[in-house]
Amino acid sequence: MNENLTTDRETFVTHLECSITGERYEADQLHGLSRAGRPLLVRYDLDAVRSAISRDTIEARPTDLWRWRELLPVRQTSNIVSLGEIETPLVPIPKSGGPNVLVKDEGRLPTGSFKARGLVMAVAMAKELGVTRIAMPTNGNAGAALAAYATRCGIETIVLCPDDTPEINVREIAMQGARVWRVNGLIDDCGAIVGKGAAEGRWFDFSTLKEPYRIEGKKTMGLELAAQFGWKLPDAIFYPTGGGTGLIGMWKAFDELEQLGWIGSERPKMFAVQASGCAPIVRAFEAGEEHAERWEDASTVAAGIRVPKAVGDFLILRAVRESGGQALAVGDPAILKAVEAAAKQDGLLLCPEGGATLAAYTHALNTGLVDEDDRVVLFNCATGLKYPMPEAPQALDRTQAIDFDAL
Numbered sequence: 001m002n003e004n005l006t007t008d009r010e011t012f013v014t015h016l017e018c019s020i021t022g023e024r025y026e027a028d029q030l031h032g033l034s035r036a037g038r039p040l041l042v043r044y045d046l047d048a049v050r051s052a053i054s055r056d057t058i059e060a061r062p063t064d065l066w067r068w069r070e071l072l073p074v075r076q077t078s079n080i081v082s083l084g085e086i087e088t089p090l091v092p093i094p095k096s097g098g099p100n101v102l103v104k105d106e107g108r109l110p111t112g113s114f115k116a117r118g119l120v121m122a123v124a125m126a127k128e129l130g131v132t133r134i135a136m137p138t139n140g141n142a143g144a145a146l147a148a149y150a151t152r153c154g155i156e157t158i159v160l161c162p163d164d165t166p167e168i169n170v171r172e173i174a175m176q177g178a179r180v181w182r183v184n185g186l187i188d189d190c191g192a193i194v195g196k197g198a199a200e201g202r203w204f205d206f207s208t209l210k211e212p213y214r215i216e217g218k219k220t221m222g223l224e225l226a227a228q229f230g231w232k233l234p235d236a237i238f239y240p241t242g243g244g245t246g247l248i249g250m251w252k253a254f255d256e257l258e259q260l261g262w263i264g265s266e267r268p269k270m271f272a273v274q275a276s277g278c279a280p281i282v283r284a285f286e287a288g289e290e291h292a293e294r295w296e297d298a299s300t301v302a303a304g305i306r307v308p309k310a311v312g313d314f315l316i317l318r319a320v321r322e323s324g325g326q327a328l329a330v331g332d333p334a335i336l337k338a339v340e341a342a343a344k345q346d347g348l349l350l351c352p353e354g355g356a357t358l359a360a361y362t363h364a365l366n367t368g369l370v371d372e373d374d375r376v377v378l379f380n381c382a383t384g385l386k387y388p389m390p391e392a393p394q395a396l397d398r399t400q401a402i403d404f405d406a407l
Contacts, residue, residue: 140169
């Protein structure tokens with residue numbers, strides 16, 4: 001962890017705010033959703049932040065997640081729980097993507113996915129606010145991140161996942177100290193069980209956007225992009241969208257950076273990428289709706305974006321529309337083809353959700369939604385090593401004559 005975080009520190013949080021009504025809530029108190037049943041957003045005294053630090057100060061710090069501490073909610077340094085949250089690299093994929101396409105490879109983070117960003121912040125705040133027992137639904141990677149951070153600081157954790165969650169995810173959740181249960185349903189079915197237990201006082205509900213702080217961790221993706229692009233922003237961002245926390249968080253980050261005077265008013269086109277077998281945001285976007293109806297019989301190889309209904313749907317749709325972007329759906333064959341192309345042409349192993357962003361970019365390029373000259377960022381949300389790969393059955397028998405021409 002950054003050596004500059006060795007003492008308790010000032011934070012600039014002023015209050016929390018309902019994302020749909022604007023109603024204010026006290027900071028330093030435990031909150032779930034607002035009274036309107038919508039996510040709460042953390043607000044900061046950005047004038048004070050501007051007076052306290054500069055872009056030069058940020059640039060001089062080690063490039064980890066905690067370099068942004070004035071724009072993060074944890075008040076007491078002793079409550080920070082870290083496994084080494086680095087700034088993730090931007091990796092060119094000129095052959096499978098194009099000359100101006102970069103992949104932000106979130107698989108380099110602890111527990112191998114971008115879920116580490118949100119859960120490190122949410123768990124740190126749970127510790128700060130005295131939470132001792134947490135439950136959460138997951139499609140895999142979020143549960144692994146929660147288990148790791150909660151175990152590290154001694155918070156008891158129960159994780160529920162759909163019964164077809166990838167085996168490696170289920171095992172890593174259990175290995176890292178959580179009690180994990182498979183449920184015969186989808187992630188929102190798991191969430192319903194978590195919600196019922198929370199209503200009975202059995203645990204605190206850590207479902208996506210049902211606590212305020214996962215957004216704050218995920219917004220560091222947007223903060224990092226601004227710094228990595230020299231305090232400008234890319235022309236387009238393609239983001240794999242299930243619950244959409246990261247897309248919402250980046251949009252919030254860009255607004256905060258502009259208020260600080262660190263970037264201008266220009267914004268990237270935000271593309272919310274879903275699978276055609278589970279595309280509630282795409283359907284709502286195309287229909288001009290503010291909220292997305294639940295997607296029935298959701299199915300896709302990209303389990304991380306198999307979210308039939310997102311509590312922050314209106315925030316996702318708002319960001320996409322304000323940016324001039326779109327919500328796009330891609331089929332499983334295109335996803336798998338993109339994963340193979342990135343691996344075999346550029347040597348970068350994408351997860352299926354990351355493959356979805358490459359497939360969506362290819363579609364957007366072919367249909368004129370973006371130009372080849374646009375600076376584009378695709379998010380690879382987890383290491384491809386967690387996912388099934390095609391068999392490689394070739395073998396040599398060293399006791400037989402070797403046919404070198406066949407190798």
